[in-house]
Amino acid sequence: MVDFGFGLVPSSRINLDLFDKGKYEELAALEPDVRICMACGSCTAVCTAGKFEPTSLREAIEDIKNARADKALQMLEPCQLCGKCSMVCPRGINTRHLILSINKIYSEK
Amino acid sequence: MKNNILIIGGGPAGLEASAQLQRMGYNVILIERSPKLGGHLAKWDRLFPDRVPADEVLRSLLDATEGVKCFTDTDIRAINRLDKSYNVRLTNGITVLSDAVLVASGFDLFNAVRKEEYGYGIYNQVMTNADLEAYFRTGEDRRIENPRKVGFVHCVGSRDEKAGCRSCSKVCCATAVKQAIEMKQAFPEAEVFCFYMDLRLFGRHYEDLYLEAQKEYGVRFIRGRVAEVSENFDGTLLVKAEDTVASKPLKVTLDLLVLMAGMRPSASGKALGELLGMNVEDDGYFAVRSGIAAGQRSQQPGIFLAGAATGPKTLPETLADARAAAMEVDRYLTEVFPDARNYKQLVKERW
Ligand SMILES: Cc1cc2nc3c(=O)[nH]c(=O)nc-3n(C[C@H](O)[C@H](O)[C@H](O)COP(=O)(O)OP(=O)(O)OC[C@H]3O[C@@H](n4cnc5c(N)ncnc54)[C@H](O)[C@@H]3O)c2cc1C
Ligand code: SF4
Numbered sequence A: 001m002v003d004f005g006f007g008l009v010p011s012s013r014i015n016l017d018l019f020d021k022g023k024y025e026e027l028a029a030l031e032p033d034v035r036i037c038m039a040c041g042s043c044t045a046v047c048t049a050g051k052f053e054p055t056s057l058r059e060a061i062e063d064i065k066n067a068r069a070d071k072a073l074q075m076l077e078p079c080q081l082c083g084k085c086s087m088v089c090p091r092g093i094n095t096r097h098l099i100l101s102i103n104k105i106y107s108e109k
Numbered sequence B: 001m002k003n004n005i006l007i008i009g010g011g012p013a014g015l016e017a018s019a020q021l022q023r024m025g026y027n028v029i030l031i032e033r034s035p036k037l038g039g040h041l042a043k044w045d046r047l048f049p050d051r052v053p054a055d056e057v058l059r060s061l062l063d064a065t066e067g068v069k070c071f072t073d074t075d076i077r078a079i080n081r082l083d084k085s086y087n088v089r090l091t092n093g094i095t096v097l098s099d100a101v102l103v104a105s106g107f108d109l110f111n112a113v114r115k116e117e118y119g120y121g122i123y124n125q126v127m128t129n130a131d132l133e134a135y136f137r138t139g140e141d142r143r144i145e146n147p148r149k150v151g152f153v154h155c156v157g158s159r160d161e162k163a164g165c166r167s168c169s170k171v172c173c174a175t176a177v178k179q180a181i182e183m184k185q186a187f188p189e190a191e192v193f194c195f196y197m198d199l200r201l202f203g204r205h206y207e208d209l210y211l212e213a214q215k216e217y218g219v220r221f222i223r224g225r226v227a228e229v230s231e232n233f234d235g236t237l238l239v240k241a242e243d244t245v246a247s248k249p250l251k252v253t254l255d256l257l258v259l260m261a262g263m264r265p266s267a268s269g270k271a272l273g274e275l276l277g278m279n280v281e282d283d284g285y286f287a288v289r290s291g292i293a294a295g296q297r298s299q300q301p302g303i304f305l306a307g308a309a310t311g312p313k314t315l316p317e318t319l320a321d322a323r324a325a326a327m328e329v330d331r332y333l334t335e336v337f338p339d340a341r342n343y344k345q346l347v348k349e350r351w
């Protein structure tokens, strides 16, 4: 191929038409609490892993809902399952359990 | 002596104040410019936060007004301030001598056609909150036929300087969340999205409604104002916003878009205000005499205000305001009126 000196970058726009409803419902059946996150960011603020590597449960939940489960898994990879986030979540989400379920459902190809 | 009191506007505020003043022994005359009593309440199906039928609430308001003289299809033609009362000529030819006047002229729904970028009146699949209430009441609307993806747009005509309204309409976040739930109840397979800038769910039980919408109905809340809507060849809508939580532009194809048109000052209230010489504030709603302490007195002696005429209010707030206005009217009439000789002095001291 001819090198024009630039490449094409995939669009970073969120396209909700690509959202996989079936898979999300699978997750929600296992982990209904994924629905009630209100994106407050408390989990991300206290995250122990987040001090060293980008880690954010808030963002991971967003990513899943925005049809970017691949990014969600990346966001949760550094997680140590320390459980600090579950202590601060105002909705009382069992965050560690949720993180494990996200990995379980979305790692399956 | 039974004083005459004229109440202008037969919505929830006017009805509730009529019932209260009637019970206190006053002679109440209620006028409503449209053919029907009930104001906006008569257009709603079920009410937030508990989703009680609007008709039930309206019926109990109407039942309590027994004995009140009601004129529908009636507006004010002219009004003169006499020494101690108002001489009011109605459009039905009747003249009323009234010792106090209560203005309960309510609000108008924002005309969503003016937000052209949302395509109301241009694209087939765009409707308003009021249209959706009408659908829930009648089960009929050509736009609704088993929708699979539905969006709700918050703050339409509110919090929008370009639409001429800086303020928040207060009722539309709760209405959007309520209607999103009702949509999921009607069409369980549908995906429902709410596009908001802030969720203003301030009232008692409102937050419960929000949690219910997320938890039981899986409504997706996206923080970002819908910026642009266009129509696809097949009649579906392409909606663009920024997901400001994710800091990314977002697009989604929907087959129904519901606009949360906000509350604006009533146009017929404005005309009435001009007849009565009443001031409005920058936001277009009537000014009350002195902020917090005298919330239901206008700047004109003997003229009182209640309900959405002084700014967006929920129904419970409207009713509480109407009861407070009734108390204020009663205080005014009993303090000032019996002593006709000192009337002017007393008004000066007490208003
Ligand atoms: C989409 C939407 C949904 C809502 N849903 C809810 C809900 O679920 N729960 C809740 O608590 N609240 C709800 N509200 C708020 C509720 O509708 C208002 O609080 C209430 O209607 C205000 O009552 P009002 O009497 O002040 O005004 P209105 O209801 O506007 O009534 C005013 C009346 O005065 C009449 N009038 C005006 N000018 C004149 C004149 N010059 N002469 C004679 N008559 C005149 C009008 O014709 C009208 O009948 C909702 C509001 C909106 C916009
Ligand atoms: S459990 Fe994981 S995501 Fe939560 S605070 Fe600990 S490291 Fe962060």
Ligand code: SF4
Binding pocket: A036, A037, A038, A039, A040, A041, A042, A043, A044, A057, A058, A088, A089, A090, A091, A092, A093, A095
């Ligand atoms: S703390 Fe809880 S509610 Fe807040 S963003 Fe994290 S998961 Fe969501």
Ligand code: SF4
Binding pocket: B154, B155, B156, B158, B159, B167, B168, B169, B170, B171, B172, B173, B174, B198, B199, B200, B260, B262
């Ligand atoms: S109540 Fe909600 S939707 Fe209505 S104007 Fe205020 S913020 Fe916007």
